[in-house]
Amino acid sequence: MASPFILVNLKCYPESIGNRARHIAAAAQDVSAESGVSIGVAPMFMDIHPLSFHFDIPVYSQHVDGVAPGAFTGHVTAEALKQAGAKGSLVNHSERRLTIASIESAIGSCKKNGLGTVACSNNEATSAALAALKPDYVAIEPPELIGSGISVSKANPEIIRGSVKAVREVDPEVKILTGAGIQSGECVRIAVDLGTDGVLLASSVVKAKDPAAVLRDLVSLL
Amino acid sequence: MASPFILVNLKCYPESIGNRARHIAAAAQDVSAESGVSIGVAPMFMDIHPLSFHFDIPVYSQHVDGVAPGAFTGHVTAEALKQAGAKGSLVNHSERRLTIASIESAIGSCKKNGLGTVACSNNEATSAALAALKPDYVAIEPPELIGSGISVSKANPEIIRGSVKAVREVDPEVKILTGAGIQSGECVRIAVDLGTDGVLLASSVVKAKDPAAVLRDLVSLL
Amino acid sequence: MASPFILVNLKCYPESIGNRARHIAAAAQDVSAESGVSIGVAPMFMDIHPLSFHFDIPVYSQHVDGVAPGAFTGHVTAEALKQAGAKGSLVNHSERRLTIASIESAIGSCKKNGLGTVACSNNEATSAALAALKPDYVAIEPPELIGSGISVSKANPEIIRGSVKAVREVDPEVKILTGAGIQSGECVRIAVDLGTDGVLLASSVVKAKDPAAVLRDLVSLL
Amino acid sequence: MASPFILVNLKCYPESIGNRARHIAAAAQDVSAESGVSIGVAPMFMDIHPLSFHFDIPVYSQHVDGVAPGAFTGHVTAEALKQAGAKGSLVNHSERRLTIASIESAIGSCKKNGLGTVACSNNEATSAALAALKPDYVAIEPPELIGSGISVSKANPEIIRGSVKAVREVDPEVKILTGAGIQSGECVRIAVDLGTDGVLLASSVVKAKDPAAVLRDLVSLL
Secondary structure (H helix, E strand, O other): OOOOEEEEEOOEOHHHOHHHHHHHHHHHHHHHHHHOOEEEEEOOHHHHHHHHHHOOOOEEEOOOOOOOOEOOOOOOOHHHHHHHOOOEEEEOOOOOOOEHHHHHHHHHHHHHOOOEEEEEEOOHHHHHHHHOOOOOEEEEOOHHHOOOOOOHHHHOHHHHHHHHHHHHHHOOOOEEEEEOOOOOHHHHHHHHHOOOOEEEEOHHHHOOOOHHHHHHHHOOOO | OOOOEEEEEOOEOHHHOHHHHHHHHHHHHHHHHHHOOEEEEEOOHHHHHHHHHHOOOOEEEOOOOOOOOEOOOOOOOHHHHHHHOOOEEEEOOOOOOOEHHHHHHHHHHHHHOOOEEEEEEOOHHHHHHHHOOOOOEEEEOOHHHOOOOOOHHHHOHHHHHHHHHHHHHHOOOOEEEEEOOOOOHHHHHHHHHOOOOEEEEOHHHHOOOOHHHHHHHHOOOO | OOOOEEEEEOOEOHHHOHHHHHHHHHHHHHHHHHHOOEEEEEOOHHHHHHHHHHOOOOEEEOOOOOOOOEOOOOOOOHHHHHHHOOOEEEEOOOOOOOEHHHHHHHHHHHHHOOOEEEEEEOOHHHHHHHHOOOOOEEEEOOHHHOOOOOOHHHHOHHHHHHHHHHHHHHOOOOEEEEEOOOOOHHHHHHHHHOOOOEEEEOHHHHOOOOHHHHHHHHOOOO | OOOOEEEEEOOEOHHHOOHHHHHHHHHHHHHHHHHOOEEEEEOOHHHHHHHHHHOOOOEEEOOOOOOOOEOOOOOOOHHHHHHHOOOEEEEOOOOOOOEHHHHHHHHHHHHHOOOEEEEEEOOHHHHHHHHOOOOOEEEEOOHHHOOOOOOHHHHOHHHHHHHHHHHHHHOOOOEEEEEOOOOOHHHHHHHHHOOOOEEEEOHHHHOOOOHHHHHHHHOOOO
């Protein structure tokens, strides 16, 4: 079995721009090296290039537009992400929702460019629908728990179990991340025990005084 | 086997407001009565109430928002559609695309209110994804053929075959409509022979001098 | 000086569909007849036709798309609103925000069809910008006060004064409505004394047990 | 009088990623140094940091979200643009249209962070409305001429004259760029003679075999 994947969404927090993004990425690289667990970061677009250049961890984009290179302004193409050094992208995060046609084309563009995809869902039915679009991962994030400090692993394991079942029925090869409220090694352990392949999290790492300490705790029970 | 379903999207054409919408609905009712084929219309929101009141054919909305009744402005709730006499709604037409979360909640709201749903897809992958959200129908409409005068039945039967297969694999109970460029009885016949349950069409009926004649042709080979 | 205008946005509340919309419109017609104050209602799209037919008060749409009649699905054209009996439309309500290009074309389409426009702003700067697009009214609704039960007239008269000044500087012919939290005759009186031409309100009328009583109070100090 | 400003929108063209963006920025720097004319570039987000670091020309973002730093995913904050070295941003390009509330908050965020703003309009009325939001520049780009090879300076000087007048009436301190179809020194000369402060252009530079030659032509009649 592959190592679980821990993906840290840096969002647009004041604590995650520039120097501070670098600090979190360094912590991710250290803890990943110590533990053997794959830990990635998803910074704002402008930090993708420098973080990809300076670190040996997977750098993800927070968003990608499924358009071919051309006359678009303010868009983010998979081709450009690839050139900037990204290894993948979030798609359809609840803070940047997309039409189903755009999700499909974004996943397609990423595949064509060798980028991984983490498609975010808000409940069991959308998890199943996203699985049909064949991303690498579906990340299940009940919106009401995002940033809540309440872990979905503990508060609502049923939505995880139900989503795992729904995703497996549609396509057993699509992997699954547990998201929303993840903050400790125990949350990660439960997420893995429920049959998912890792976690997607944000504030508990980004807003920590010592991100490395939080990351060490997250991998401690694997 | 149930009768095929023919759904005429009246769009916002100058030929489909007010009196003219009534004229098309009357034609649909006549041809439906003669042929036994179920023919519905999807007028602009303001014509839903009068058409539902005056005719015995299924009247669909062109769009529905999956929000519960509340403090929303310019939205269309399933509850209000039900009260206005609608029997169902298009969801995610390529001219009114929705996020996957909105599609899921719109289908859920319609079910709760006893309304049928026709979810529109643009290719095989989104057809499969939509099927996972369990609408009554998935309508396959390659955007490049909408309003083109080129029938998808003839120009691209492969996308229909592929979508039928993809939808059946995800959920065999979801029915399928063939859309885009449908204009004759032959198109409808091919659509049914390819395993779909009817057609979704617009301009060839709405812009016809004699909508009843076009509708009679559409059902002629069933 | 023209009578102030009171516009009741019925939103999508459970209390404002079908029969209940009719009840509120009847109250508006009665109080308008008694007081000589112009009172309009903005129901959901499906109720525009029946309310326009049965009552002699201005019926507004909650939204309008600035597109010419054509191949659009789920849109609302000014032409269709006119046919349905509407006298005008809200444009850019904070619950249905539009791009600046869409606001401009929506106001243009309404003018071409003889429909009034109430363009909603969220602060002084957008009030001035909207005035440059020459709607009949700019309605100032600080989003944080909408539905709050806290009247903008009392809580933030400065935003009203500032917006009046900003709008007048751009175009002195554009009229102004005060919105957000309006609930009593005193609120309306203050709104008029601050130099605005009426009020836009919703929940205090729609959710009242006796809408007519609330409306009578609203006009009591004019 | 200040030097005219020439801003090259690199869009998402295959010819404007990575190395090629660097090539265009180098050309802009050379021609700017030779001519004394200010020439900026607006690359995709990921290229803002490296281009700002390596070149002494103004680097603009193609888009900015007017949100304060926080829990947003896939957004672009003014704070992050500033850290990445940007000097300003396009706002509301016709290929990335924004609500009026978002335009207002984006301009505000940029001002707070010392970034310049170029707000794009599609006609005279929106030019006036944008001027009321006090960006540094309003760029007038009739959408039908963008990428057309037909210069707005020659094809429709009236829209430029009308927009200049409309903008000046609202706020004489807002500067104006002429956009859409600009391709030669003659176009730039006409734009300046019509009273505007420079040009916004894209394909004629980005898709040129020799961008420096095109840029030299653009400044040749100033």
